[in-house]
Each structure stands twice: as structure tokens, then as C-alpha cells.
Amino acid sequence: EGKNKQQIFDIELMPNWGELTIEATNENTTIRISSKNDKEKLLYEETIHGMKKVELISGEYIAHISKEKYKDQIIEFTIAAQQKLRLNSFELEYKDGILDISSSPTGSIIRVDGQYLGQTPQLVELVPYEEHDLELSSSGHQTINQKIKLEADVILKKDIKLKAKKGLVFISVSPKNAKLYINGQQQKENSGKFNLTGNNVLTVKSKSYQSQSKKIAISSYSKNISFILEKNNSSNTKKSSSNKKINKNALANTNYINSMGQKMIRVEPAIFMMGSKRNEAGRSSNEAEHKIQLSYAFLMSDKEVSNKQYREFRKSHHSGSSANQSLNLDSQPVVNISWNDAAKFANWLSKKESLKPFYIEKNGKMLPQNTNGYRLPYEAEWVLAARGTIQKKYPWSGNYPPGNVVGNYADESASSHIANTIANYNDKYSLTAPIGSYIKNQHGFYDLGGNVSEWCEDYYSPTAGLSANKIAFNPTGPDKGTHRVVRDSSWRDASIREVRLSYRTYSKKKTNDIGFRLVRYAR
Structure with a gap:
């Protein structure tokens, strides 16, 4: 009003928080709440049972629900000012129990509840606290049937010896002077009745004749086996040698170049550590250290999928641009593709x-x-x-920052459009670099560190669910979720947190710094 007059205002402030009600059916359930925009910052953590009310500033949040021996849950929610929001009552599911099974003979067939689950030795994940029917079988041996019940998140070890079956085998051989070998041991007689057990390899040899071998598994009834050897000749020998070479190449499971020109590199089974140590600089809370066993070999492409390769599948794709520079050159890694887009490309290449x-x-x-x-x-x-089987911290040798140019990160050339860059570092590309521009790692892979981040198959979980002294066997992530795991740093990243090999994040949207590479199971 002015004129040196006193004015009185009555202002009532409105609360900018809402009330969240959480109900946990399981005892000792831990609730962790973080902001969706800053998922590394923990805003609330408490172990509860029953109902709990929490006041939160209006905004978007992520709730992580966990309990020992139970599978984690992730719930995203938005709460408005003065809103009363209730998260539906939830009941966590038990983590699987793990059956560590071996047998004599090795390679026995495993069936649980009638379902084929591979061969021994094997780690098998099963629903806990339920009775399961375990069956082990091997040709030439008596089948074993047992009832088993496992505890959640506990490894049960079983080493089972199968008894060999006994049976009669009648063997006849031509020519008469040929020698008979059973499991490598020459027999006094080459024909007649033989009492055998288990699995056997029968071999018959004679000078100037082609040797023959047959594998037999003993059963409860008798068997008749006959050998009629063929005489050697040079053409047959040459043809046989050629066939062996062809068969060997056909069955080989080594590195190869696929139809897109990508080199597929074999990675052997291994036991190794994932995550980072608690005192590691830059460590995030979602990097719990835990042990992994991969019991199978796989083949991974040595480079990220390029724009040129992706456009063979989808000609109209454009990776876009940033800071008035192109991300769409043929040699650059494809970006601005969703997880589904990457999976569809994989299917197209398979066909x-x-x-x-x-x-x-x-x-x-x-x-x-x-x-x-x-x-x-x-x-x-x-x-x-x-990383291999060692807990390598960075994609390069040494400490942070890198002393030499080792990959495509947010460098001095990107300082005009990226706020945080690595000082005194210039990799010559302010956006993405052509795939394979920098030194490959110890296994032969390029850009497993920098260039673009990469989609993974797993749904994202903030915690691994296993401690360092327990083992996760062939982990594939949660059964369902809303976000996929994203690994690897990109051309946008410069901080010690992001450039480490243990750094992990997630996404459900396509961006200009997420691409992918391909994998296949090895045969």
C-alpha cells in the first residue's frame, strides 16, 4: 500500500509432502526408498513387519523391498503434495534353493519332477521347501530316484554313484584272426559270450583291415554284436581321413566371423567375482560383491553393432545427432534403439x-x-x-584418470557440450567413435569401456541377492521388471564412478548413448 503504513499478511503454507503407507506381510522386510532422479541417494531405509507410514516430499520414487532368503521387489511410484498413497500389500517370494549335483559316472542325465535339467556335474535352481523328485540316469547304469527338499538361498551338495548294470553280450568277429578289445583291453577270445557291466567300447582290429569300434550300454537283456571288417584300400583311407577333417570342422566351436562381418569370440566357463569392494572409490550401492559361476561357454561379438550393420535390418533407422554433430555415420555404433529393437535385430540375424x-x-x-x-x-x-576372472577396476591398466588414450570418454573435445570431462584427455571424438577405434581388451573385445553403453538381457535389480561367500549359478536376473540392465560407460561419461568396470545402471528408454553387442551360447 505504501505511505509508511504497516501491513499485516496472514499466509498459510501448504505442505509439499505426501503420506506413503507400506504394508509388509513378511517379517523383517527391509524397505529402501530412493528418488527416481537420483537413484544412488538413499532417502529412507527401515526393516518392518505390518504397516508403516512414511512422509515424502512430492515426486517420483523407487522402493526396493528385500528380505534375507527372499527375492527382491522394485516398485516405482509417484506421490503428490498432501496425497495419501498406499502401496499394495506385498508378499515376497523365496529365493530358489540350489542343488549342486555330481555323479559317477559323470555326464549322468538329471531330471527333476520329470523335467530334463542337463547333465552332471551341474548346479540346479529349484523352488525351496517343496518336495522334488530327483532322477539320475546313465546308459549302462541303474537309474537312481530320490526325494529332495531344499532351503531358500542354500546350496545342497549331492554326489551320487550309479551302479553299473550287468548283462550278457554275444560277440562274433570276421575275419577270425582279428583281435577284440573291450575298453582298451585285449581279450583272449575274439568271439563268444561276455559278461559286461556299464558302458563299454568294443574295438576289433586286424592287419590289412579297417578297424571298427562300437559303443554299447548294458541292459537287463542280452545283446548280439557282430563285426565284419572291410579290407583297406588307399581311396577308402583317403576318403575316411577327409570325412574326419570335415566332421571336426563342423563340430568345432571356436571363434568365427558371422554374416555381418562381426568376429564372435569364445569365452570359456568360469567362476569369478562381480561387483566392487566396499572401499572402492566411486562405488555405488548397487554393486554388491558376489561370486558367479557360469558353467557354459558363450560367443560374444568383438565390437558393438554399427549403424551400417543395423541398417541392413532396418534401412530407415537414423541414430540422430548431438551438439550439431552426427551419430549416424556407418562406422559409428548404432544408438537411439530400444531394448526391443536390439532383440529384434538379434532374431533377424539368427534367421x-x-x-x-x-x-x-x-x-x-x-x-x-x-x-x-x-x-x-x-x-x-x-x-x-x-573383466575376466580378476576384479579389474578399469578397462585400462593403472589408476584414474587414464594416462594414455584408451577409449572414447567425455574428453576435452566434448567440453563445449558436456559439463564434466576428463582433464588433459583427448580421444579425438566428442561423440561416438567408429567401432573398434581403440585397443582391444585381454579377451579381444573392443569398447568394453567407453563409446556407448550397452543393453543387457537381464531385468534390473539393485542388489545381486547373494553375498560374497555364496555362489550365483548362471544368473539371468529377475523374472520380470520394468527396466533392463545397462552396462559400460559411454562418450558422455567422465567420472570415476562411471568409467569403472563394476559400474551398472538401467533404462527402459532408447537414448543417444546406449547401443549393444551380440552373444550366442556355444554348442
Whole structure:
């Protein structure tokens, strides 16, 4: 009003928080709440049972629900000022129990509840606290049937010896002077009745004749086995040698170049550590240290998929630009593609190479199936390819920052459009670099550190769910979720937190710094 007059205002402030009600059915359930915009910052943590009310500033949040021996849950929610929001009552599911089974003979077939689960030795994940029917069988041996019940998140070890079956085998051999070998041991007689057990290899040899071998498994009834050797000749010998070479190459499971020109590199089974140590500089809370066992070999492409390669699948794709510079050159890694887009590319390449696709498309979703087709790497596979069996901290040797140019990160050339860059570092590319521009790692992979971040197959979980003294066997992530794991730093990253090999994040949207590479199971 002015004129030196006193004015009185009555102002009532409105609360900018809402009330969240959480109900946990399980005892000792831990609730962790973080902001969706700053997921590394923990805002609330408490162990509860029953109902709990929490006041939160209006905004978007992520709730992580966990309990020992139970599978984690992730819930995203938005709360408005003065809103009363209730998260539906939830009941956590038990983590699987793990059956560590070996046998004599090794390679015995495992069936649980009638379902084939591979061969011994094997780690098998089963629903805990339920009775399961375990069956072990091997040709030439008596089948074993047992009832088993496992505890959640506990490894049960079983080493089972199968008894060899006994049976009669009648053997006849021609020519009469040929020698008979059973499991490498020459027999006094080459024909007649033999009492045998288990699995056996019968071999008959004679000078000037082609040797023959037959594998037999003993059963409860007698068997008649006959050998009629063929005389050697030079053409047959040459043809046989040629066939052996062809068969060997056909069955070989080594590095190869696929139809896109990508080199597929074999990575052997291994036991290794994922995550980071508690005192590691730059460590995030979602990097819990834990042990992994991958019992299978796999093949991973040595480079990220390029724009040129992706446009063979989808000609109209454009990776876009940033800071008035192109991300769309043929040699640059493809970006601005969703997880589904990457999975569809993998299926397309599988069909192109006459492989059974790994994904089934259903209601707009790409669902995995157990095939040998191309797919995205599981997070554990990515880590093994990037770090090996040692807990390597950075993609380079030494400390942070890198002393030499080792990859494409946010460098001095990007300082005009990226706030945080690595000082005194210039990799010559302010956006993405052509794939394979920098030194490869110890396994032969390029850009497992820098250039673009990479989609993984797993749904994201903030915690691994296993401690360092327990082992996760062939982990594939949660059964369902909303976000996928994203691994690797990119051309946008410069901080010690992001450039470490243990750094992990997630996304459900396509961005200009996320691409992908391909994987296949090895045969």
C-alpha cells in the first residue's frame, strides 16, 4: 500500500509432502526408498513387519523391498503434495534353493519332477521347501530316484554313484584272426559270450583291415554284436581321413566371423567375482560383491553393432545427432534403439544364418527361449568378457584418470557440450567413435569401456541377492521388471564412478548413448 503504513499478511503454507503407507506381510522386510532422479541417494531405509507410514516430499520414487532368503521387489511410484498413497500389500517370494549335483559316472542325465535339467556335474535352481523328485540316469547304469527338499538361498551338495548294470553280450568277429578289445583291453577270445557291466567300447582290429569300434550300454537283456571288417584300400583311407577333417570342422566351436562381418569370440566357463569392494572409490550401492559361476561357454561379438550393420535390418533407422554433430555415420555404433529393437535385430540375424531365434515376439514383447540364436548378453556374461576372472577396476591398466588414450570418454573435445570431462584427455571424438577405434581388451573385445553403453538381457535389480561367500549359478536376473540392465560407460561419461568396470545402471528408454553387442551360447 505504501505511505509508511504497516501491513499485516496472514499466509498459510501448504505442505509439499505426501503420506506413503507400506504394508509388509513378511517379517523383517527391509524397505529402501530412493528418488527416481537420483537413484544412488538413499532417502529412507527401515526393516518392518505390518504397516508403516512414511512422509515424502512430492515426486517420483523407487522402493526396493528385500528380505534375507527372499527375492527382491522394485516398485516405482509417484506421490503428490498432501496425497495419501498406499502401496499394495506385498508378499515376497523365496529365493530358489540350489542343488549342486555330481555323479559317477559323470555326464549322468538329471531330471527333476520329470523335467530334463542337463547333465552332471551341474548346479540346479529349484523352488525351496517343496518336495522334488530327483532322477539320475546313465546308459549302462541303474537309474537312481530320490526325494529332495531344499532351503531358500542354500546350496545342497549331492554326489551320487550309479551302479553299473550287468548283462550278457554275444560277440562274433570276421575275419577270425582279428583281435577284440573291450575298453582298451585285449581279450583272449575274439568271439563268444561276455559278461559286461556299464558302458563299454568294443574295438576289433586286424592287419590289412579297417578297424571298427562300437559303443554299447548294458541292459537287463542280452545283446548280439557282430563285426565284419572291410579290407583297406588307399581311396577308402583317403576318403575316411577327409570325412574326419570335415566332421571336426563342423563340430568345432571356436571363434568365427558371422554374416555381418562381426568376429564372435569364445569365452570359456568360469567362476569369478562381480561387483566392487566396499572401499572402492566411486562405488555405488548397487554393486554388491558376489561370486558367479557360469558353467557354459558363450560367443560374444568383438565390437558393438554399427549403424551400417543395423541398417541392413532396418534401412530407415537414423541414430540422430548431438551438439550439431552426427551419430549416424556407418562406422559409428548404432544408438537411439530400444531394448526391443536390439532383440529384434538379434532374431533377424539368427534367421539370416538359419539359426532358431532366441526370442519369441508376443504382445509386443520379446520373450526369451532356450535356443542357440543370437541374443543380448546377460550381465554376468558381459562382466566376464570385460573383466575376466580378476576384479579389474578399469578397462585400462593403472589408476584414474587414464594416462594414455584408451577409449572414447567425455574428453576435452566434448567440453563445449558436456559439463564434466576428463582433464588433459583427448580421444579425438566428442561423440561416438567408429567401432573398434581403440585397443582391444585381454579377451579381444573392443569398447568394453567407453563409446556407448550397452543393453543387457537381464531385468534390473539393485542388489545381486547373494553375498560374497555364496555362489550365483548362471544368473539371468529377475523374472520380470520394468527396466533392463545397462552396462559400460559411454562418450558422455567422465567420472570415476562411471568409467569403472563394476559400474551398472538401467533404462527402459532408447537414448543417444546406449547401443549393444551380440552373444550366442556355444554348442
